[in-house]
Amino acid sequence: MPRRAGAPEVNAGSMADIAFLLLIFFLVTTTIETDAGLDRMLPPIEPPEEDVIIKQKNIFQVLINKNGQLLADDNIIGLKELRVKAMDFLDNNGDGTCTYCKGKKDAESSDNPTKAIISLKNDRETKYGTYITVQNEIVGAYNDLRNREAQRLYGQDFTDMEATYLNPETPSGVRDELKEKVKRIQDLFPQKFSEAETSTSN
Protein backbone atom coordinates (compact mmCIF):
# COMPACT_ATOMS: atom_id res chain seq x y z
CA MET A 1 0.00 0.00 0.00
CA PRO A 2 1.54 3.32 -1.01
CA ARG A 3 1.96 6.01 1.64
CA ARG A 4 -0.22 8.99 1.37
CA ALA A 5 2.28 11.39 2.97
CA GLY A 6 6.06 11.34 3.45
CA ALA A 7 7.75 10.42 6.74
CA PRO A 8 5.60 11.34 9.73
CA GLU A 9 6.56 14.59 11.46
CA VAL A 10 8.52 14.35 14.69
CA ASN A 11 6.57 15.77 17.54
CA ALA A 12 8.42 18.86 18.74
CA GLY A 13 6.09 19.57 21.63
CA SER A 14 8.59 18.46 24.25
CA MET A 15 11.34 20.67 22.88
CA ALA A 16 10.25 23.51 25.15
CA ASP A 17 10.48 21.23 28.18
CA ILE A 18 14.00 20.15 27.28
CA ALA A 19 15.07 23.73 26.75
CA PHE A 20 13.54 24.76 30.08
CA LEU A 21 15.41 21.98 31.79
CA LEU A 22 18.70 23.23 30.33
CA LEU A 23 17.83 26.80 31.23
CA ILE A 24 17.13 25.91 34.84
CA PHE A 25 20.32 23.89 35.02
CA PHE A 26 22.37 26.88 33.90
CA LEU A 27 20.51 29.23 36.20
CA VAL A 28 21.34 27.07 39.18
CA THR A 29 24.98 26.29 38.44
CA THR A 30 26.12 29.73 37.39
CA THR A 31 26.39 33.17 38.93
CA ILE A 32 26.20 36.54 37.28
CA GLU A 33 29.61 38.14 37.37
CA THR A 34 29.58 40.97 39.88
CA ASP A 35 33.19 41.24 40.93
CA ALA A 36 34.30 44.74 41.61
CA GLY A 37 36.37 46.25 44.34
CA LEU A 38 39.04 48.64 45.48
CA ASP A 39 42.37 48.13 43.71
CA ARG A 40 45.44 48.67 45.83
CA MET A 41 49.13 48.04 45.51
CA LEU A 42 50.91 46.64 48.54
CA PRO A 43 54.31 48.14 49.34
CA PRO A 44 57.25 45.90 48.35
CA ILE A 45 58.80 44.08 51.28
CA GLU A 46 62.36 45.26 50.67
CA PRO A 47 62.84 48.75 52.01
CA PRO A 48 63.92 51.30 49.38
CA GLU A 49 67.67 51.75 48.91
CA GLU A 50 67.86 55.27 50.15
CA ASP A 51 65.84 56.81 52.92
CA VAL A 52 63.57 59.56 51.80
CA ILE A 53 63.04 62.38 54.23
CA ILE A 54 59.44 63.48 54.36
CA LYS A 55 58.30 66.49 56.26
CA GLN A 56 55.81 65.78 59.00
CA LYS A 57 53.35 68.26 57.56
CA ASN A 58 53.21 66.33 54.30
CA ILE A 59 51.85 63.25 56.02
CA PHE A 60 48.20 62.90 56.85
CA GLN A 61 48.07 60.14 59.39
CA VAL A 62 44.87 58.18 59.82
CA LEU A 63 44.62 55.73 62.70
CA ILE A 64 41.71 53.37 63.24
CA ASN A 65 41.35 51.80 66.67
CA LYS A 66 39.66 48.53 67.47
CA ASN A 67 36.31 50.19 68.07
CA GLY A 68 36.35 51.76 64.63
CA GLN A 69 37.13 55.28 65.86
CA LEU A 70 39.30 57.52 63.74
CA LEU A 71 42.22 59.68 64.64
CA ALA A 72 43.32 61.94 61.79
CA ASP A 73 46.38 64.10 62.45
CA ASP A 74 45.79 63.86 66.22
CA ASN A 75 42.13 64.86 66.07
CA ILE A 76 39.29 62.48 66.67
CA ILE A 77 36.97 62.76 63.69
CA GLY A 78 33.88 61.01 62.42
CA LEU A 79 34.10 58.76 59.38
CA LYS A 80 31.89 61.09 57.39
CA GLU A 81 34.32 63.99 57.84
CA LEU A 82 37.26 61.97 56.59
CA ARG A 83 36.70 62.59 52.90
CA VAL A 84 36.54 66.37 53.32
CA LYS A 85 39.55 66.39 55.65
CA ALA A 86 41.58 64.29 53.22
CA MET A 87 40.59 66.54 50.31
CA ASP A 88 41.55 69.66 52.28
CA PHE A 89 44.91 68.10 53.03
CA LEU A 90 45.62 67.04 49.43
CA ASP A 91 44.39 70.27 47.91
CA ASN A 92 46.12 72.52 50.44
CA ASN A 93 48.98 73.86 48.29
CA GLY A 94 51.16 75.14 51.14
CA ASP A 95 54.13 76.20 48.98
CA GLY A 96 51.99 77.74 46.22
CA THR A 97 53.55 75.71 43.39
CA CYS A 98 50.29 73.98 42.50
CA THR A 99 48.45 76.18 40.03
CA TYR A 100 45.24 74.16 39.88
CA CYS A 101 44.71 73.71 43.63
CA LYS A 102 41.96 75.55 45.43
CA GLY A 103 43.10 74.85 48.98
CA LYS A 104 43.64 77.19 51.89
CA LYS A 105 47.46 77.43 51.52
CA ASP A 106 47.83 76.57 55.18
CA ALA A 107 51.53 76.52 56.02
CA GLU A 108 50.96 73.76 58.57
CA SER A 109 49.43 71.38 56.01
CA SER A 110 50.79 69.72 52.87
CA ASP A 111 53.10 71.53 50.42
CA ASN A 112 51.44 70.33 47.20
CA PRO A 113 49.52 67.27 45.94
CA THR A 114 52.62 65.52 44.59
CA LYS A 115 54.21 65.59 48.04
CA ALA A 116 51.12 64.84 50.12
CA ILE A 117 51.04 61.36 51.58
CA ILE A 118 48.16 59.71 53.37
CA SER A 119 49.20 57.06 55.83
CA LEU A 120 46.68 54.55 57.12
CA LYS A 121 47.28 52.49 60.20
CA ASN A 122 44.89 50.12 61.86
CA ASP A 123 44.62 47.95 64.92
CA ARG A 124 44.60 44.16 64.67
CA GLU A 125 41.06 44.10 66.01
CA THR A 126 39.64 46.69 63.64
CA LYS A 127 36.72 45.25 61.70
CA TYR A 128 37.36 44.71 58.00
CA GLY A 129 34.14 46.55 57.16
CA THR A 130 35.37 49.70 58.90
CA TYR A 131 38.73 49.44 57.21
CA ILE A 132 37.07 49.21 53.78
CA THR A 133 34.92 52.24 54.59
CA VAL A 134 38.04 54.25 55.43
CA GLN A 135 39.83 53.03 52.29
CA ASN A 136 36.76 53.91 50.28
CA GLU A 137 36.65 57.45 51.68
CA ILE A 138 40.33 58.04 50.95
CA VAL A 139 40.03 56.71 47.39
CA GLY A 140 36.87 58.83 47.15
CA ALA A 141 38.79 61.94 48.17
CA TYR A 142 41.30 61.35 45.37
CA ASN A 143 38.52 60.60 42.90
CA ASP A 144 36.60 63.76 43.81
CA LEU A 145 39.68 65.92 43.26
CA ARG A 146 40.54 64.15 40.02
CA ASN A 147 36.96 64.50 38.83
CA ARG A 148 37.13 68.22 39.51
CA GLU A 149 40.27 68.59 37.39
CA ALA A 150 38.93 66.31 34.65
CA GLN A 151 35.76 68.38 34.48
CA ARG A 152 37.81 71.54 34.17
CA LEU A 153 40.20 70.19 31.52
CA TYR A 154 38.08 67.76 29.51
CA GLY A 155 34.51 68.33 30.63
CA GLN A 156 33.96 64.80 31.91
CA ASP A 157 34.47 62.82 35.07
CA PHE A 158 37.81 61.14 35.68
CA THR A 159 36.12 57.98 36.98
CA ASP A 160 34.15 57.64 33.72
CA MET A 161 37.25 58.24 31.64
CA GLU A 162 39.17 55.64 33.59
CA ALA A 163 36.36 53.09 33.35
CA THR A 164 36.19 53.56 29.57
CA TYR A 165 39.96 53.31 29.35
CA LEU A 166 40.08 50.06 31.36
CA ASN A 167 37.16 48.49 29.54
CA PRO A 168 38.65 45.96 27.09
CA GLU A 169 35.76 46.51 24.67
CA THR A 170 36.70 50.15 24.04
CA PRO A 171 38.24 50.59 20.56
CA SER A 172 42.01 51.00 20.73
CA GLY A 173 41.95 54.42 19.07
CA VAL A 174 39.75 55.85 21.80
CA ARG A 175 41.86 54.15 24.43
CA ASP A 176 45.14 55.62 23.23
CA GLU A 177 43.57 59.03 23.32
CA LEU A 178 42.21 58.46 26.83
CA LYS A 179 45.48 57.07 28.10
CA GLU A 180 47.17 60.46 27.85
CA LYS A 181 44.31 62.21 29.57
CA VAL A 182 43.99 59.66 32.36
CA LYS A 183 47.73 59.78 32.93
CA ARG A 184 47.71 63.55 33.08
CA ILE A 185 44.93 63.68 35.66
CA GLN A 186 46.57 60.96 37.70
CA ASP A 187 49.77 62.98 37.78
CA LEU A 188 47.94 66.06 39.01
CA PHE A 189 46.83 64.15 42.12
CA PRO A 190 49.06 61.08 42.42
CA GLN A 191 47.77 58.49 44.86
CA LYS A 192 50.39 58.42 47.56
CA PHE A 193 48.79 56.25 50.08
CA SER A 194 50.76 54.12 52.44
CA GLU A 195 49.43 51.21 54.43
CA ALA A 196 51.66 50.78 57.40
CA GLU A 197 51.85 47.52 59.25
CA THR A 198 49.35 47.10 62.02
CA SER A 199 50.08 47.93 65.59
CA THR A 200 49.62 45.29 68.23
CA SER A 201 48.92 47.70 71.04
CA ASN A 202 45.52 49.16 71.62
Add this chain to the structure above:
Amino acid sequence: MIKYSNKTDGGVPPVSTASLPDIVFMLLFFFMTVTVMKDSTLKVANELPNASEVKKMEKKDRIIYIHVGRPTEKYSAVFGSEPKIQLNDKYAEVSDIGTYVLEQIGKMPAHLRPYATISLKVDKRTGMGLISDIKQELRKVNALKVNYTTYDGDAFMNLRKTDN
Protein backbone atom coordinates in the same frame (compact mmCIF):
# COMPACT_ATOMS: atom_id res chain seq x y z
CA MET B 1 -26.77 23.54 29.68
CA ILE B 2 -23.19 23.28 28.59
CA LYS B 3 -22.46 21.90 25.24
CA TYR B 4 -19.04 20.64 24.33
CA SER B 5 -18.21 20.92 20.74
CA ASN B 6 -15.17 19.96 18.78
CA LYS B 7 -15.87 22.45 16.13
CA THR B 8 -13.54 25.41 16.06
CA ASP B 9 -15.60 27.61 13.87
CA GLY B 10 -16.50 30.84 15.58
CA GLY B 11 -14.32 30.09 18.70
CA VAL B 12 -10.92 31.66 19.46
CA PRO B 13 -8.15 29.66 17.77
CA PRO B 14 -5.60 28.25 20.26
CA VAL B 15 -2.42 30.27 20.69
CA SER B 16 0.41 28.65 18.83
CA THR B 17 3.17 27.47 21.15
CA ALA B 18 5.49 26.53 18.34
CA SER B 19 7.80 29.49 19.04
CA LEU B 20 8.09 28.70 22.74
CA PRO B 21 11.23 26.56 22.32
CA ASP B 22 12.86 29.39 20.40
CA ILE B 23 12.10 31.86 23.18
CA VAL B 24 13.40 29.51 25.84
CA PHE B 25 16.55 28.81 23.86
CA MET B 26 17.11 32.50 23.53
CA LEU B 27 16.90 32.85 27.31
CA LEU B 28 19.17 29.87 27.71
CA PHE B 29 21.86 31.35 25.48
CA PHE B 30 21.55 34.68 27.26
CA PHE B 31 22.22 33.07 30.62
CA MET B 32 24.99 30.91 29.22
CA THR B 33 26.85 33.94 27.95
CA VAL B 34 26.44 36.36 30.87
CA THR B 35 27.10 33.92 33.69
CA VAL B 36 30.04 31.88 34.82
CA MET B 37 30.21 28.51 36.50
CA LYS B 38 30.61 28.44 40.24
CA ASP B 39 34.09 27.07 40.59
CA SER B 40 34.23 26.35 44.28
CA THR B 41 31.80 25.92 47.09
CA LEU B 42 32.21 28.41 49.87
CA LYS B 43 32.97 27.01 53.27
CA VAL B 44 33.19 30.40 54.93
CA ALA B 45 30.56 33.05 55.54
CA ASN B 46 31.23 35.66 52.91
CA GLU B 47 29.28 38.81 53.37
CA LEU B 48 31.40 41.36 51.56
CA PRO B 49 31.50 45.00 52.65
CA ASN B 50 30.09 47.78 50.49
CA ALA B 51 32.13 50.44 48.75
CA SER B 52 31.19 53.16 46.31
CA GLU B 53 34.52 53.92 44.60
CA VAL B 54 34.82 50.49 43.05
CA LYS B 55 36.57 49.45 39.89
CA LYS B 56 35.39 46.48 37.88
CA MET B 57 37.82 43.62 37.73
CA GLU B 58 38.88 43.20 34.14
CA LYS B 59 39.27 39.57 33.27
CA LYS B 60 38.87 36.42 35.24
CA ASP B 61 41.93 34.62 33.92
CA ARG B 62 44.37 36.74 35.92
CA ILE B 63 42.59 36.73 39.24
CA ILE B 64 43.48 34.61 42.24
CA TYR B 65 40.81 34.39 44.90
CA ILE B 66 41.33 34.23 48.63
CA HIS B 67 38.21 33.86 50.75
CA VAL B 68 38.23 34.76 54.42
CA GLY B 69 35.45 34.47 56.95
CA ARG B 70 33.96 32.37 59.68
CA PRO B 71 33.27 28.74 58.88
CA THR B 72 29.67 28.30 57.78
CA GLU B 73 27.21 26.61 60.13
CA LYS B 74 27.83 23.22 58.60
CA TYR B 75 31.51 23.35 59.48
CA SER B 76 31.48 25.46 62.62
CA ALA B 77 31.06 22.43 64.88
CA VAL B 78 34.39 21.07 63.71
CA PHE B 79 36.34 24.21 62.88
CA GLY B 80 34.99 26.65 65.45
CA SER B 81 33.85 30.18 64.81
CA GLU B 82 37.15 32.04 64.40
CA PRO B 83 37.66 33.44 60.87
CA LYS B 84 39.48 31.07 58.56
CA ILE B 85 41.06 31.30 55.13
CA GLN B 86 39.72 29.29 52.24
CA LEU B 87 41.89 28.56 49.22
CA ASN B 88 40.22 26.62 46.42
CA ASP B 89 37.99 24.19 48.28
CA LYS B 90 39.97 23.79 51.47
CA TYR B 91 40.59 25.67 54.67
CA ALA B 92 44.16 26.87 54.86
CA GLU B 93 46.58 28.55 57.20
CA VAL B 94 48.23 31.91 56.70
CA SER B 95 51.51 30.18 55.92
CA ASP B 96 49.94 28.33 52.95
CA ILE B 97 49.08 31.51 51.11
CA GLY B 98 52.51 32.19 49.66
CA THR B 99 52.79 28.75 48.10
CA TYR B 100 49.23 28.83 46.83
CA VAL B 101 49.64 32.20 45.15
CA LEU B 102 52.93 31.23 43.53
CA GLU B 103 51.38 27.98 42.32
CA GLN B 104 48.42 29.81 40.80
CA ILE B 105 50.68 32.38 39.15
CA GLY B 106 52.74 29.48 37.79
CA LYS B 107 49.63 28.02 36.15
CA MET B 108 48.91 31.24 34.26
CA PRO B 109 50.23 31.83 30.76
CA ALA B 110 53.47 33.79 30.92
CA HIS B 111 52.08 36.96 29.35
CA LEU B 112 49.43 37.27 32.09
CA ARG B 113 51.74 36.80 35.05
CA PRO B 114 52.66 40.47 35.49
CA TYR B 115 48.97 41.32 35.75
CA ALA B 116 48.08 38.68 38.33
CA THR B 117 45.70 40.21 40.86
CA ILE B 118 44.76 38.81 44.23
CA SER B 119 41.09 39.23 44.95
CA LEU B 120 40.50 39.31 48.70
CA LYS B 121 36.94 38.28 49.40
CA VAL B 122 36.71 38.95 53.07
CA ASP B 123 33.67 38.86 55.30
CA LYS B 124 33.11 42.30 56.75
CA ARG B 125 33.08 41.07 60.36
CA THR B 126 36.61 39.69 60.15
CA GLY B 127 39.28 41.39 62.23
CA MET B 128 42.11 43.20 60.46
CA GLY B 129 44.78 41.13 62.24
CA LEU B 130 44.26 38.17 59.93
CA ILE B 131 44.08 40.44 56.87
CA SER B 132 47.36 42.08 57.83
CA ASP B 133 48.97 38.66 58.13
CA ILE B 134 47.68 37.76 54.67
CA LYS B 135 48.97 41.03 53.24
CA GLN B 136 52.34 40.33 54.81
CA GLU B 137 52.43 36.87 53.19
CA LEU B 138 51.53 38.36 49.82
CA ARG B 139 54.30 40.91 50.14
CA LYS B 140 56.77 38.10 50.87
CA VAL B 141 56.00 36.45 47.52
CA ASN B 142 55.90 39.81 45.76
CA ALA B 143 52.25 39.54 44.75
CA LEU B 144 51.48 43.18 45.33
CA LYS B 145 48.41 43.80 43.22
CA VAL B 146 45.40 43.25 45.43
CA ASN B 147 41.75 43.98 45.04
CA TYR B 148 39.55 44.26 48.10
CA THR B 149 36.48 42.80 46.48
CA THR B 150 33.31 44.51 47.65
CA TYR B 151 29.72 44.99 46.72
CA ASP B 152 28.80 48.23 45.05
CA GLY B 153 26.90 50.32 47.57
CA ASP B 154 27.08 52.91 50.29
CA ALA B 155 30.27 52.38 52.26
CA PHE B 156 28.68 53.60 55.47
CA MET B 157 26.42 50.56 55.50
CA ASN B 158 29.46 48.63 56.75
CA LEU B 159 29.38 50.45 60.04
CA ARG B 160 25.93 49.29 60.94
CA LYS B 161 26.02 47.08 63.97
CA THR B 162 25.36 43.46 63.14
CA ASP B 163 24.78 40.76 65.69
CA ASN B 164 27.98 38.84 66.09
